[in-house]
Amino acid sequence: MIWNPSKECMSREQMRILQGKRLHKLVERVYHDTPFYRRKMQEMDVTPDDIRSVDDIVRLPFTTKQDLRDNYPYGLFASPMSQIVRLHASSGTTGSPTVVGYTRHDLAIWAEMTARCLSAFGTDRNDIFSVAYGYGLFTGGLGLHYGVEHLGATVIPMSSGNTAKQIKLLHDFGATAIACTPSYALYLAEAMAQTGIPRTEFRLKTGIFGAEPWTENMRREIEAKMGVDAYNIYGLSEVMGPGVSHECEYKDGSHIIEDHFLPEIISPDTLEPLPYGQQGELVFTTLTKEGMPLLRYRTKDLCSLTDEPCRCGRTNVRMSRIVGRSDDMLIIRGVNVFPSQIESVILEMEEFEPHYLLIVDRVQNLDSLEVRVEVRDGFYSDEISKMLALRQKLSARLQSVLGIKADIKLVEPYSIERSEGKAKRVIDKRILK
Amino acid sequence: MKIKQLSVFVENKTGRINEVAQILGRHGVNMTAFSLADSADFGILRMIVSDVKQAEQVLREAHFGVSVTEVVCLSCSNVPGSLSNILDCLAKEQVFIEYMYAFSEGETARVVIRPTDLDRCIDILSRCSCHLMSRNTLDQM
Ligand SMILES: [Zn+2]
Numbered sequence: 001m002i003w004n005p006s007k008e009c010m011s012r013e014q015m016r017i018l019q020g021k022r023l024h025k026l027v028e029r030v031y032h033d034t035p036f037y038r039r040k041m042q043e044m045d046v047t048p049d050d051i052r053s054v055d056d057i058v059r060l061p062f063t064t065k066q067d068l069r070d071n072y073p074y075g076l077f078a079s080p081m082s083q084i085v086r087l088h089a090s091s092g093t094t095g096s097p098t099v100v101g102y103t104r105h106d107l108a109i110w111a112e113m114t115a116r117c118l119s120a121f122g123t124d125r126n127d128i129f130s131v132a133y134g135y136g137l138f139t140g141g142l143g144l145h146y147g148v149e150h151l152g153a154t155v156i157p158m159s160s161g162n163t164a165k166q167i168k169l170l171h172d173f174g175a176t177a178i179a180c181t182p183s184y185a186l187y188l189a190e191a192m193a194q195t196g197i198p199r200t201e202f203r204l205k206t207g208i209f210g211a212e213p214w215t216e217n218m219r220r221e222i223e224a225k226m227g228v229d230a231y232n233i234y235g236l237s238e239v240m241g242p243g244v245s246h247e248c249e250y251k252d253g254s255h256i257i258e259d260h261f262l263p264e265i266i267s268p269d270t271l272e273p274l275p276y277g278q279q280g281e282l283v284f285t286t287l288t289k290e291g292m293p294l295l296r297y298r299t300k301d302l303c304s305l306t307d308e309p310c311r312c313g314r315t316n317v318r319m320s321r322i323v324g325r326s327d328d329m330l331i332i333r334g335v336n337v338f339p340s341q342i343e344s345v346i347l348e349m350e351e352f353e354p355h356y357l358l359i360v361d362r363v364q365n366l367d368s369l370e371v372r373v374e375v376r377d378g379f380y381s382d383e384i385s386k387m388l389a390l391r392q393k394l395s396a397r398l399q400s401v402l403g404i405k406a407d408i409k410l411v412e413p414y415s416i417e418r419s420e421g422k423a424k425r426v427i428d429k430r431i432l433k
Numbered sequence: 434m435k436i437k438q439l440s441v442f443v444e445n446k447t448g449r450i451n452e453v454a455q456i457l458g459r460h461g462v463n464m465t466a467f468s469l470a471d472s473a474d475f476g477i478l479r480m481i482v483s484d485v486k487q488a489e490q491v492l493r494e495a496h497f498g499v500s501v502t503e504v505v506c507l508s509c510s511n512v513p514g515s516l517s518n519i520l521d522c523l524a525k526e527q528v529f530i531e532y533m534y535a536f537s538e539g540e541t542a543r544v545v546i547r548p549t550d551l552d553r554c555i556d557i558l559s560r561c562s563c564h565l566m567s568r569n570t571l572d573q574m
Contacts, residue, residue: 375442377493380500382440382479382547383531384470410475412444414496 003119003151004112007259008314012307015315019262020053022287027051027060030293033078036071037061037295054262057285058273062296068098068238077101079290089137090237100139100237101291107146109288110240113257114147117246120255120312121231123177123206125152130170132180132188133211134160139241140211144179147243153177160184163191170202177206179233182214182222186354187418189225204228210235210242213301213322213340217347219251221354234319238297239284245319250311253318260288263317264296265305268326279304281326282319300326302338330360330428332367335404339426342371342406345397351379351390355416361429369406371398374413434565435503435551437485441478442498445471450478456495462488466506466545468534479534481506481545504547505555506566511542519544522561528554 002008010018028048030037040061041047050059068076073096077084084101102110123129129148133140141159148155156173158166160180166188170178180188185207192202207228214232222230234254235242244261245254256263262285265274274280282299286292303320310318324338331337339358347354353374361368373394381387391408398406417424443449450469457464463483470477482488485501492499509515516535523530528548535544543566548554558565 375498377498380440380442380498382438382477382500382502384472384477387442387475387477388472410442410444412442412496413498415444 001119001122001124002313003116005313008116008255008316010259010315012315015258016054018259019287022259023054023057023262023285024048024051026285026287026293027295029290030078030295034076034293036067036076057262057264057296060285060295062271062283062298063294064298065098065238065300069096072096073099074101076294077292079103084291087137088139088142088237088241097137098238103290106240106289106291109260110143110243111146111150113240113260114143114243115150116257117233117243118147118151118153118208120246120248120314121177121206121208122229122249123151123153127151127153127176127206128156128174128203129153129177129179130156130158130166130173130175132158132160132166132178132184133242139235139237140179143235143241143243144208163188167192167195167197170204171197174203176203177208178204178228179208179210181211182209182218182230183212185209185222185226185230186218189222190418192226199227202227207231208233213324215321215340215344215347217344218354221347232321234322236299236301239286239294239299240289244284248310248312248314252310253306253320255310255314255316255318256305258316260286262287263305263319265303266298268300268302276305276307276317279320279323282322302326302329328426330358330369330426332360332369333404335402337369337402337404341401342398343425345401346371346373346394349394349397350376352376352394353413353416355418356425357416358426359429360426367430369404370409371406372409372411372416374411374416377413434505434555434567436481436506436545436566438502438504438545438547439480439482439485439488439492440500440502441480441492443476443478445474445476450476452495453478453492453497456491457482457488460487460491462491466534466536466543468532468545470532479532479545502547503551504545505551505558506543506545507558508541508543508564508566511537511540515542516544519558519561519563522557523548523554526553526557528557 031048046059083103085104086102089097089099131144135141145155207230210233219230231247233242233246235244245256247254264283265280268281282301282303284297286294301322302324303322305317305319307317324340329336346352346356353376357372359370395408465481467480489499531547533546
């Protein structure tokens with residue numbers, strides 16, 4: 001069902017007009033209320049009056065994660081703390097964490113847009129959601145939580161971890177939907193199978209997965225193992241949290257909530273905007289946010305956009321799957337390699353488990369890529385030659401996708417760590433040297 | 434007379450084979466014969482054991498990659514030339530052997546053979562002068 005047809009099915013021209021008006025108001029606000037943006041705009045010799053339509057966006061400055069860190073904690077807030085009702089923060093693996101502040105109005109918009117997503121996944125007020133994203137500073141848990149309540153459905157604020165309890169409550173409470181990371185979904189599906197409780201005793205039908213990039217093959221894997229209809233939800237805490245874009249029943253790209261977020265694709269090298277259809281870095285401008293509005297925030301996520309009409313009736317722009325992150329990209333022997341490319345090759349081969357570990361190293365000035373995988377039960381052989389043939393098959397497919405040769409190492413079952421959150425799948429030893 | 438052989442995938446790490454032996458020992462599974470085939474970074478431990486089903490289950494629970502295949506096991510006298518006679522029979526009939534391993538005790542030698550075509554191999558061997566072993570005769574060893 002389409003939750004908000006007047007916004008989700010607007011004509012492209014009307015949407016452009018709405019976005020243009022909102023962009024102008026946004027620029028006026030940040031120019032007056034955020035010294036950081038005023039300074040940047042003055043440096044570029046741009047005033048709010050120069051920004052009249054969406055086409056003028058190219059005149060505005062970019063914002064990066066580093067800008068958020070440099071202005072830690074509240075430097076980019078455009079509302080006084082008396083108006084801020086909630087803070088979220090992303091983990092800072094390097095340097096300061098990044099902090100996001102929300103006004104009451106921001107939270108209301110967030111809940112409404114998440115309800116749009118959930119409605120697009122075919123869920124409604126009769127559903128019972130287990131929200132297994134982490135609750136707390138991370139936006140995943142609370143973001144989904146208020147979306148489910150806004151939808152009018154029932155929320156189980158499960159949070160992450162404690163898999164045995166997750167399974168018990170999914171079963172006992174008759175949960176019909178689950179929200180978590182796709183890698184945890186795979187882990188959970190295996191754990192559910194190991195309990196021996198028949199699948200028919202669970203009522204789960206919908207899976208809502210996000211917070212890390214995943215592939216079509218991973219979707220098939222999750223749908224087969226968990227027995228749910230799996231949907232992608234996308235978002236990032238700097239911009240809002242989960243719900244910035246979502247799939248519909250056609251699962252052909254994720255619709256961006258465009259009346260609140262203006263998307264662009266740029267070349268990560270030249271920073272020039274790229275046309276629809278071309279792959280590049282996704283950039284968002286938050287059109288209506290009050291607490292911490294951002295101009296042209298560089299997500300580092302690589303994807304493409306399309307404005308072709310979708311069969312579901314929604315008219316807003318769709319983004320492709322994230323093919324990688326511009327900062328996750330590994331450069332191996334001069335070739336750009338994304339872990340997601342390797343993942344999709346492994347996932348489409350039934351001979352291997354969907355868990356893998358990449359080890360990048362430099363031996364005698366030459367980069368090496370080792371891919372560790374587990375052979376799936378049923379594909380082990382008594383013959384060395386058959387095992388070597390399995391390895392060769394994967395090696396050949398990887399080489400055709402990546403353009404470089406990887407060393408495949410077959411490892412014993414369960415020797416690759418299963419993830420309970422975001423999976424650690426790359427070890428780059430070159431960084432340590 | 435087909436005999437079930439258990440194969441275990443082991444990474445080339447010290448102590449892995451010992452772990453297999455320990456697990457089987459703890460569960461009272463006896464190894465009648467075994468051989469190890471290895472490549473650069475993994476090996477395959479092939480075993481004839483007293484209880485294949487149980488061995489398979491306990492090793493799988495301990496997160497080993499296992500598979501079960503059928504092989505033929507025969508005994509012949511432990512004198513020069515006896516193995517060659519048997520292999521001649523198979524070669525004449527163009528039966529291809531994937532691998533084999535042998536162990537001997539006193540006057541008898543026993544050979545485990547994994548041919549590509551098991552049924553034909555058994556058929557040929559039963560026509561030449563060697564004794565095919567069954568699960569029962571193996572257990573009495
Ligand atoms: Zn659609």
